[in-house]
Amino acid sequence: MPPTSSLLRDSSIDRDRLFPGDRLAAYALLVILALVTVVPLLYMIVLALQSDAEVLSGDPVLWPADPQWGNFTRLFDAAPFGRFFLNSFVMAGAITIAHLVFDPLIGYVFAKMEFPGKRIAFVAVLSTLMVPFFVRMLPIYAIFSNLGWIDSYQGLIVPFLMDAYGIFLMRQFIRPLPNELIEAARVDGASEFGIYLRVILPQLKPALAVLSLFTFVFQWNEFLWPLIATSRTEMRTLPIGLTLFNQEYFTQWNLTAAGALILFLPTALFFVITQKFLVEGITLSGLK
Amino acid sequence: MNRRRQAATAWLFLSPAVIFFVLLFFLPIGNQLLTGLYDADGVNFVGLDNFTRALGDPEVVHSFLITLGYAAGTLVVGTAVGLGLAVILNQAIPGRTLFRSVLLIPYLTSVSIIGLLWRNILDPQVGILNRLLDQFGLPGQTWLSTHPLATIVGITVWSSAGYTMVLFLAGLQGIPGLYYEAARIDGAGPWRRFFSITLPLLTPTTLFVSIIGLISTLQQFALPYIVTGGGPGNATSLYAHRLFLVAFNDNDFGYASALSVLLLLVVLVLSLVQLKIGDRADAAH
Numbered sequence: 001m002p003p004t005s006s007l008l009r010d011s012s013i014d015r016d017r018l019f020p021g022d023r024l025a026a027y028a029l030l031v032i033l034a035l036v037t038v039v040p041l042l043y044m045i046v047l048a049l050q051s052d053a054e055v056l057s058g059d060p061v062l063w064p065a066d067p068q069w070g071n072f073t074r075l076f077d078a079a080p081f082g083r084f085f086l087n088s089f090v091m092a093g094a095i096t097i098a099h100l101v102f103d104p105l106i107g108y109v110f111a112k113m114e115f116p117g118k119r120i121a122f123v124a125v126l127s128t129l130m131v132p133f134f135v136r137m138l139p140i141y142a143i144f145s146n147l148g149w150i151d152s153y154q155g156l157i158v159p160f161l162m163d164a165y166g167i168f169l170m171r172q173f174i175r176p177l178p179n180e181l182i183e184a185a186r187v188d189g190a191s192e193f194g195i196y197l198r199v200i201l202p203q204l205k206p207a208l209a210v211l212s213l214f215t216f217v218f219q220w221n222e223f224l225w226p227l228i229a230t231s232r233t234e235m236r237t238l239p240i241g242l243t244l245f246n247q248e249y250f251t252q253w254n255l256t257a258a259g260a261l262i263l264f265l266p267t268a269l270f271f272v273i274t275q276k277f278l279v280e281g282i283t284l285s286g287l288k
Numbered sequence: 289m290n291r292r293r294q295a296a297t298a299w300l301f302l303s304p305a306v307i308f309f310v311l312l313f314f315l316p317i318g319n320q321l322l323t324g325l326y327d328a329d330g331v332n333f334v335g336l337d338n339f340t341r342a343l344g345d346p347e348v349v350h351s352f353l354i355t356l357g358y359a360a361g362t363l364v365v366g367t368a369v370g371l372g373l374a375v376i377l378n379q380a381i382p383g384r385t386l387f388r389s390v391l392l393i394p395y396l397t398s399v400s401i402i403g404l405l406w407r408n409i410l411d412p413q414v415g416i417l418n419r420l421l422d423q424f425g426l427p428g429q430t431w432l433s434t435h436p437l438a439t440i441v442g443i444t445v446w447s448s449a450g451y452t453m454v455l456f457l458a459g460l461q462g463i464p465g466l467y468y469e470a471a472r473i474d475g476a477g478p479w480r481r482f483f484s485i486t487l488p489l490l491t492p493t494t495l496f497v498s499i500i501g502l503i504s505t506l507q508q509f510a511l512p513y514i515v516t517g518g519g520p521g522n523a524t525s526l527y528a529h530r531l532f533l534v535a536f537n538d539n540d541f542g543y544a545s546a547l548s549v550l551l552l553l554v555v556l557v558l559s560l561v562q563l564k565i566g567d568r569a570d571a572a573h
Contacts, residue, residue, distance in 0.1 A: 026376045059419070114294065131313060196301075223398070223399050267398070270396065283454055283458045
């Protein structure tokens with residue numbers, strides 16, 4: 001088509017406006033897909049509030065006749081959910097703190113310091129991204145068994161004290177900070193660690209917030225290692241405790257759903273806090 | 289400050305990382321390479337026996353083949369859904385930020401919740417899905433017994449579509465709007481613009497999404513473990529599940545180590561391909 005004829009039709013530049021139907025169809029599709037995403041999760045609430053009779057009946061329940069809020073407390077009597085919650089909290093919390101201590105420090109070294117062996121060290125750290133967890137899991141399990149660390153908090157925590165993602169993410173945030181800041185502090189006689197602590201770290205507050213929230217949520221949800229590293233009921237974490245509880249009390253889907261909602265709680269909180277940064281945060285950690 | 293002191297300081301700051309990565313990554317990896325050469329008790333050196341055994345083990349071969357099927361299904365459907373969502377949400381649609389976030393919820397949700405939730409929804413007796421189908425006069429399905437692998441693919445796509453969408457959104461935002469303006473002036477419709485501009489320029493993103501998707505599906509363990517326990521039979525016993533069974537049910541750590549080394553090799557090759565693509569994409573910009 002010759003360009004002139006399309007230019008004559010002025011509206012062709014904003015062609016989308018000519019087809020409100022297309023946009024409407026896209027919007028309808030989007031709403032359907034969002035519902036497909038959210039409705040199963042909302043159904044979890046319906047399920048958690050059903051009475052035992054409703055769960056076992058053959059009829060679809062869209063809203064329980066008499067919402068059983070007591071299910072949330074019954075759950076704690078049926079299984080040691082309080083302990084599971086505490087274990088998950090200790091594990092995810094300790095790992096998050098460790099990441100906040102180590103990741104920015106290591107990231108700072110790779111971002112701003114020059115020293116022999118830097119490139120090899122950096123490549124070595126990044127290369128760990130390619131290692132499936134299964135590859136290091138078996139030897140770590142064997143070593144921890146010998147140390148008596150199975151069914152212990154240190155056993156749950158130590159394999160995840162830091163990781164290449166967090167270090168790389170921090171390096172990316174630190175690199176653009178002006179070198180003059182560091183030089184000025186050095187001239188003022190600040191120690192190297194003092195520079196890191198007082199000049200660099202305060203600049204990283206938003207990055208550290210993103211790092212801690214992501215670390216906490218992903219460790220809170222971690223499944224494979226806690227499954228293997230614990231065998232005593234009182235050392236199980238919430239994701240493991242919930243699936244075991246479900247196998248033991250198969251028909252009590254209402255209690256299982258109530259437990260799932262408790263497990264979902266930190267994710268929901270995380271979601272509310274980070275909604276604005278969520279997409280950017282994932283793009284940064286996922287693409288780089 | 290002299291260079292030697294700076295180097296000493298740098299290595300001092302790095303020391304926790306050196307200890308951590310050596311003890312919890314590099315020594316374990318080295319250990320796996322060695323353990324794979326020993327028998328179940330870790331006493332007798334058996335050379336490459338564990339590796340040749342894997343190639344002739346019908347259960348391992350089966351698990352590898354269904355993992356490939358699972359990966360292919362997840363990649364094709366997951367990429368299409370993620371790309372579709374990204375294209376729609378890259379437009380100036382009201383509420384797009386909310387939609388983007390909402391679609392990401394399953395990605396952040398524990399696999400325990402996802403697994404148990406879908407096991408309940410799909411249950412032939414108590415599941416809501418068959419009851420809803422029944423309301424519309426449609427026949428119920430025994431999802432997890434008749435189409436176990438396809439159902440696991442479906443749940444995986446459901447839980448990862450939002451993440452794939454975010455990666456594609458990042459790719460889409462790298463395409464200059466100028467191209468679309470020019471195409472509009474030349475009279476190209478939305479579909480033509482998609483196939484002539486969007487899709488070709490997204491090639492590096494699509495490759496990236498496919499390879500990281502492939503790497504994560506090859507390691508998939510928890511979802512089938514929770515939803516089907518690997519069954520019925522061993523229809524959903526993926527490679528990682530087989531590895532888990534060999535290690536913790538059969539207690540054959542030598543064989544399990546060999547299986548994990550094979551997994552490492554595949555993931556390593558895929559990661560290197562991904563790096564190459566990344567370099568080429570960087571060079572193109």
